[in-house]
Amino acid sequence: MAPVKIEPSDALVIVDPQNDFLPGGSLAVADGNRIFEPINLVMPLFEHVLATRDWHPEDHAYFEHNGGIWPLHCLADSQGAEFSPLLDTTHIELVMSKGTDPDTDGYSAFAGTDLAEQLHTRGVKRLFICGLATDYCVKMTSIEAKHYGFEAFVLTDAAAAVNLKPNDEANALADMQGHGVTLMSTAELH
Numbered sequence: 256m257a258p259v260k261i262e263p264s265d266a267l268v269i270v271d272p273q274n275d276f277l278p279g280g281s282l283a284v285a286d287g288n289r290i291f292e293p294i295n296l297v298m299p300l301f302e303h304v305l306a307t308r309d310w311h312p313e314d315h316a317y318f319e320h321n322g323g324i325w326p327l328h329c330l331a332d333s334q335g336a337e338f339s340p341l342l343d344t345t346h347i348e349l350v351m352s353k354g355t356d357p358d359t360d361g362y363s364a365f366a367g368t369d370l371a372e373q374l375h376t377r378g379v380k381r382l383f384i385c386g387l388a389t390d391y392c393v394k395m396t397s398i399e400a401k402h403y404g405f406e407a408f409v410l411t412d413a414a415a416a417v418n419l420k421p422n423d424e425a426n427a428l429a430d431m432q433g434h435g436v437t438l439m440s441t442a443e444l445h
C-alpha cells in the first residue's frame with residue numbers, strides 16, 4: 256500500500272506486550288520478540304500511544320484449571336503479566352487492563368474497558384494496532400475498533416500469532432481484512 260502519513264489524531268495501540276506471551280512465558284508466541292524493534296522505532300512518531308495488558312483473576316473461566324482452553328497466564332500483578340523489558344515504555348500515555356472479568360474472554364481491548372471513550376476524548380480517529388497475539392487480541396481489538404467508528408490498521412511486522420493451529424495467523428489476517436481492517440507494515444508509516 257501507499258505510505259501512510261501519521262496525523263495527530265492517530266493512536267498507536269500496543270496490545271498485550273507481556274512476558275507470558277513471549278519466549279519463556281506460559282503462553283508463549285514463538286517469534287514474539289521480533290515485534291519490539293519495529294514498535295520501539297515507530298512509537299515516537301505518534302502523538303498518542305496506548306497499551307493494553309491482559310490482567311486475569313485466577314478464577315477466569317478460560318483457564319485450563321477451570322475447564323477452559325488456556326494455560327494460566329497474565330495473572331493480575333504477576334511477573335508474567337508485566338510488560339516485556341524489551342518494550343520502551345517511555346511514550347505510553349495510558350495502560351488499559353482487560354480480561355479482568357472471570358466470565359468473558361476479554362480478547363478485545365474494548366471489552367469491559369472505557370478504551371473507546373478514552374480515544375474519543377483525545378480526538379483519535381485512526382488506530383494503528385500491534386502486539387500480541389495476532390490471532391486473538393489483535394484481531395478482536397481491530398475488528399471491534401471498526402464497530403466503534405475508528406479506522407483500523409494492523410501493523411503486521413509488529414504483531415505475532417499464537418498459532419494453536421498452523422493456519423490461525425493467515426485466517427486471522429483474512430478475517431480482519433474481511434471486516435475492513437487494513438494490513439500494513441511499520442515501514443509504510445511516515
Ligand code: VGL
Binds near residue numbers: 270309387389390393
Ligand atoms: C490473548 C489468548 C489468551 C492475547 C490473551 O493477548 O491475544 N490470547 N489471552
Ligand code: ZN
Binds near residue numbers: 309311329354
Ligand atoms: Zn488472556
